[in-house]
Amino acid sequence: MKDSMDILVISEQTDDKSPTRLTLELLGLGRRLAAENNGRVGAVVLGEGADIASRELAERGADLVYFLDNPALSRYNPEVWATLLESLLRRNPASLMLAGHTSLGQDLLPRLAFSLGAGLVTDCVEIRWDGSFLFTKPVYGGNAVAGIKVLTPLALATVRARVGEALPPSSPGGELIPIDQDPPQETRLTVKDRHYLEAGECPLEEARVVVSGGRGMGGEEGFEVLRELARLLGGAVGASRPPVDAGWVPSTCQVGITGKVVAPALYVAVAISGSSQHLSGMGDSGKIVAINKDPEAYIFKVSDYGVVGDWREVLPAFLSKLRELASA
Ligand SMILES: Cc1cc2nc3c(=O)[nH]c(=O)nc-3n(C[C@H](O)[C@H](O)[C@H](O)COP(=O)(O)OP(=O)(O)OC[C@H]3O[C@@H](n4cnc5c(N)ncnc54)[C@H](O)[C@@H]3O)c2cc1C
Numbered sequence: 001m002k003d004s005m006d007i008l009v010i011s012e013q014t015d016d017k018s019p020t021r022l023t024l025e026l027l028g029l030g031r032r033l034a035a036e037n038n039g040r041v042g043a044v045v046l047g048e049g050a051d052i053a054s055r056e057l058a059e060r061g062a063d064l065v066y067f068l069d070n071p072a073l074s075r076y077n078p079e080v081w082a083t084l085l086e087s088l089l090r091r092n093p094a095s096l097m098l099a100g101h102t103s104l105g106q107d108l109l110p111r112l113a114f115s116l117g118a119g120l121v122t123d124c125v126e127i128r129w130d131g132s133f134l135f136t137k138p139v140y141g142g143n144a145v146a147g148i149k150v151l152t153p154l155a156l157a158t159v160r161a162r163v164g165e166a167l168p169p170s171s172p173g174g175e176l177i178p179i180d181q182d183p184p185q186e187t188r189l190t191v192k193d194r195h196y197l198e199a200g201e202c203p204l205e206e207a208r209v210v211v212s213g214g215r216g217m218g219g220e221e222g223f224e225v226l227r228e229l230a231r232l233l234g235g236a237v238g239a240s241r242p243p244v245d246a247g248w249v250p251s252t253c254q255v256g257i258t259g260k261v262v263a264p265a266l267y268v269a270v271a272i273s274g275s276s277q278h279l280s281g282m283g284d285s286g287k288i289v290a291i292n293k294d295p296e297a298y299i300f301k302v303s304d305y306g307v308v309g310d311w312r313e314v315l316p317a318f319l320s321k322l323r324e325l326a327s328a
Contacts, residue, residue, distance in 0.1 A: 006039025008092075010085070010099040010108070011057060017049040019057055020206055022100040022161050029127065029164025030098055031061040036129040039095070042066065042174075044088060046081060048074040051176075058173035060166065066092075068179040075194065076104055079187040082111040087181060089116060094154060096133055101158040101261055102205050109156045119150030122158045123261065125284070133157075141257055142280030161205065161263040162284055195250075204253065209235025210264045210282070212255055215242035216271025216293070216311070223249055225315050226270060232322040238262065238282075240272045256281035270311050274299030291315070 007030040011023045019027075023043075030041035042064040043057040054067040066088060073080065085108075089097070097112070099105035101123050113120035125145070126136035133155055135148045204210060211230040213223055223237065230237045238255040239248070255262055257277045267285035272278060274290070274297060282288070283302065290303040293310045300306040307314050 006037060006094055007034050007041045007096045007098065008089070008094040009041065009043045009057075009062070010097065010105070011043050011045040011053055012100060012102060012104055013045070013047055013050075013053045014206070017047070017052040019045075019053045019060075020100070021166065022102065022205065023053075023057070024060055024166035025161065025164040026098045026100060026159055027057060027061040027164070028167045029159065030096075031167060032164070033096070033127060033129050033133070034063075040064065042092075042094070044085065044179075046070075046073050046084060046179075054176050055173070056169075058176055059169040059171065061170075062174040064175050064177060066177050066179050068181070068183070070183055072183045072185075075191070077187060077189065077191060078107050078111060079189050080183045081108055082115065083184050084179065084181060085112055086115050088179060089154070096127075097154065097156045098127075099156075099158050100205070101160045103260075105158040109158055113156045116154060116156075117152065118154040118156050119152040120156045121148050121150065124157045124159045125163055127157060127159065127163070138280055141276040142283060143276060160261050160284065195252075204236045204238055204255070204260050204262055207236035207262070207264050209233040209266045209268070210238045210255070210262050210285070211235055211268045211270065212238035212240065212253075212272060212282070213243060213249075213270045214240040214272030214278075215246075217243060217248070218271075219246075220248045222271075222311070225311075225319070228319060229268070229315065229322070232319065232326060233266070233268075235264065235266070240275070240278045269299050269303070270315070272299055273297050274302060 009026045012020045034041040040063040043062040045053045045067040050067040050069040054065040058065045121135040123137045128134045139146045213226045239253040244254045257280045261281050263284040265286040268289045270291045288303045289305045290299040291307045295308045
C-alpha cells in the first residue's frame with residue numbers, strides 16, 4: 001500500500017482523548033469526497049495518547065491514520081503542529097486537507113497554507129467534487145454564499161460543524177502509521193498562560209445545546225441564570241458581541257462572524273436581537289428558540305419557537321419546570 005492519500009483530516013481530541021464530533025464529521029465528509037474522486041482518506045492525530053483517537057478514526061472511515069503520541073504534544077502549540085504537519089504533507093502529498101472551523105483550525109491552516117504555498121478556504125459550509133474541489137462559504141455576514149475553486153495542487157479548508165456526517169464504526173479498520181519524527185523542541189512562540197474550562201463545562205463548538213445571551217441580559221448576573229439553564233440542559237453558554245465587549249463573559253463565548261461558529265441541536269437565544277453578524281455564527285443550529293421582549297425582533301424570523309417576554313419572568317418559570325423534570 002502506498003503511503004499517500006488524496007484527503008487528509010486533522011483530528012482534534014476531547015479531554016478523554018477521543019476524536020471530537022466535528023473530527024468524525026470531517027472524516028465522513030472526506031470519505032464521501034474520496035469515494036467520488038477514487039482517492040483515499042486519511043487522518044492525522046497529534047497529542048499525548050494519540051493512539052486512542054487513532055484507533056477510533058481507523059474504524060470510522062479513515063484508510064490511513066498517521067499519529068504521533070508524545071507528552072510534548074499534550075497541548076496545542078501552533079509552531080509545533082505546523083512543523084510536523086508540513087513535513088508529513090511533504091512526505092505524503094495530498095490534494096485536500098480538512099480541519100474544523102475551530103480556534104485550532106483557524107489558527108493552524110493559514111500557517112500551513114503559507115508555508116506550503118497552498119490555497120486555503122476557511123469557514124466552508126459545503127465541499128463538492130466536480131472534476132476539482134468546489135468550496136462554498138458564506139460571505140457578507142452570511143447574506144450571500146461564494147463558490148471557490150483552488151488552483152494549487154493542495155487545497156486546505158476549515159469546515160463548519162454538521163457539513164459532514166460521522167460514519168458508524170466498521171471493520172476492518174484503516175491502517176495505523178506512527179509518525180517517525182520528534183516534535184521540535186525549540187520554538188519562537190512561547191505559550192505563557194492557558195485558560196481552561198471549569199470542570200463539567202462543555203466547549204461551545206462541541207455542545208449539543210447552546211444557551212446564548214445578548215445585550216438585554218443587562219450584566220453578569222443575567223449570565224448566572226443562563227449558566228444554570230445550560231447546566232440543566234447539558235449545554236454550554238454563548239453570547240452575542242455586546243456582553244463580550246462589556247466584559248460580562250469571556251471572548252471565548254462569542255458566537256458570530258467574529259466569534260465562534262456553532263451548530264448545536266438546540267440553540268436558545270435570550271435577549272438577542274438577531275443581527276446578521278450573530279446569525280452567521282448559529283444559523284445552522286438544529287432548532288432555534290428565542291426569548292425576547294420585542295415581538296418585532298428579527299431573531300423570531302429565524303426561530304423555530306419564540307417566547308415574547310422579559311427573560312426575568314420567562315426564565316424562572318422555564319428553570320423550575322426543568323428542575324421538576326430533572327428530579328422526576
Ligand atoms: C465587524 C463586526 C463584527 C461583528 N461580529 C459580531 C459577532 O461575531 N457576534 C455578534 O453577536 N455580533 C457581532 N457584531 C455586532 C452586531 O452587529 C450586533 O450589534 C450584535 O449582534 C447585537 O447584539 P445583541 O442582539 O445582543 O444586542 P441588541 O441588538 O442591542 O439586542 C438586544 C435585544 O435584547 C432584547 N431585550 C432587552 N431586554 C430584554 C429583556 N429584559 N428580556 C428579553 N429581551 C430583552 C431587546 O428587545 C433586543 O432585541 C459585529 C459587528 C460588526 C460591525
